[in-house]
Amino acid sequence: MLSSEIKGDLLVLFHKNPGLIDSLDGVARRIGRVGTAIQADVQDMLNVHVLGSRQIGGREIIFLDRSGDKAAQESILNYLKNLKGKTE
Amino acid sequence: MARQKTGIVELDTMLHGGFLERDAVMVAGSAGTGKTTLSLQHLVNGITKFGESGIYLTFEQLPDQIYRDAENFGWDLKKLEEQDKFRLVCTSPDLLLEPDGPGQLLDSTIKEIQPRRMVIDSLNHLEMYLPRGGDMRKEAYRILNYVKTKGISPLAIWETQQTAGQAFSVTDVGMSFLVDCILLLKFVEIESAMRKALVIMKMRGSDHEKELKEYAITPQGFKIQGSFSDYEGVMSGSPHKVASERFVDMFQKASEKHKGGLSHQSQP
Numbered sequence: 001m002l003s004s005e006i007k008g009d010l011l012v013l014f015h016k017n018p019g020l021i022d023s024l025d026g027v028a029r030r031i032g033r034v035g036t037a038i039q040a041d042v043q044d045m046l047n048v049h050v051l052g053s054r055q056i057g058g059r060e061i062i063f064l065d066r067s068g069d070k071a072a073q074e075s076i077l078n079y080l081k082n083l084k085g086k087t088e
Numbered sequence: 089m090a091r092q093k094t095g096i097v098e099l100d101t102m103l104h105g106g107f108l109e110r111d112a113v114m115v116a117g118s119a120g121t122g123k124t125t126l127s128l129q130h131l132v133n134g135i136t137k138f139g140e141s142g143i144y145l146t147f148e149q150l151p152d153q154i155y156r157d158a159e160n161f162g163w164d165l166k167k168l169e170e171q172d173k174f175r176l177v178c179t180s181p182d183l184l185l186e187p188d189g190p191g192q193l194l195d196s197t198i199k200e201i202q203p204r205r206m207v208i209d210s211l212n213h214l215e216m217y218l219p220r221g222g223d224m225r226k227e228a229y230r231i232l233n234y235v236k237t238k239g240i241s242p243l244a245i246w247e248t249q250q251t252a253g254q255a256f257s258v259t260d261v262g263m264s265f266l267v268d269c270i271l272l273l274k275f276v277e278i279e280s281a282m283r284k285a286l287v288i289m290k291m292r293g294s295d296h297e298k299e300l301k302e303y304a305i306t307p308q309g310f311k312i313q314g315s316f317s318d319y320e321g322v323m324s325g326s327p328h329k330v331a332s333e334r335f336v337d338m339f340q341k342a343s344e345k346h347k348g349g350l351s352h353q354s355q356p
């Protein structure tokens with residue numbers, strides 16, 4: 001999940017601002033970047049359902065997929081618990 | 089007529105019981121006058137005092153700043169969100185200006201929490217993103233009507249450019265006919281001190297208090313303190329004491345001077 005700095009910035013942005021619904025460029029602007037620079041990372045996060053998307057006026061808008069994000073957090077937590085169990 | 093109380097007792101009195109339900113309200117004022125605080129308090133009171141859910145739609149300010157600022161007044165917006173009574177939606181104005189923008193952005197949230205109040209912060213941002221040749225009044229009219237048809241009362245924020253000392257005209261806004269009620273917040277300079285004044289400039293279909301009131305932003309939020317009854321010309325930007333007050337002042341000063349003179353004379 002945190003394979004890049006951009007994904008980290010996006011996670012922090014959406015977790016601090018769960019009501020953010022914006023275009024790719026709009027989201028990018030809010031973390032001081034441009035749309036093309038975050039496109040690949042956004043796609044990865046859409047693939048794992050941490051983010052959701054839909055169309056407005058032919059443009060894709062992005063938002064936090066609250067249920068997908070919760071599931072992802074639980075799965076990371078379980079993974080860490082298992083890892084801890086194996087190392088003990 | 090059904091009224092929607094703000095929960096700020098003195099303001100509800102000025103409004104003769106509150107805003108009329110589903111009326112579009114504009115809170116206008118320059119930076120720092122407390123437009124956001126008043127609007128948030130209207131939403132929070134709606135939830136906590138009157139059981140009416142609310143949405144705060146912001147374009148520029150990120151929600152985490154609003155959560156933090158609200159916390160300073162003791163309003164836990166995150167908790168209200170967890171209870172599905174409140175949503176803080178942040179988006180770009182150009183998305184709202186798309187033909188299906190309001191529905192695509194807000195329909196799911198409206199279904200989730202069934203709000204009765206919504207704050208739009210601000211109409212200035214919509215204007216900034218309007219395409220060349222676009223008509224701001226038409227766009228604002230469309231968006232306000234979308235909100236109203238969902239059974240929600242919209243409250244829109246408008247930041248004016250005026251500073252202390254300048255008069256304000258509702259026609260400066262250019263959109264005054266779109267809204268049913270206008271509250272103006274204004275800095276006024278009186279005796280070398282900056283004070284804040286509120287006036288209801290318009291309220292369609294209802295009588296309201298016309299008097300200018302002083303207010304302050306306190307740790308508990310927006311607080312209306314009293315009137316400027318001792319002053320004239322506050323709105324025009326050149327306030328001065330009314331004649332009777334000037335006479336009292338002059339009399340007191342003369343009396344003090346006289347007393348001072350007598351005490352000097354009586355000293356050995």
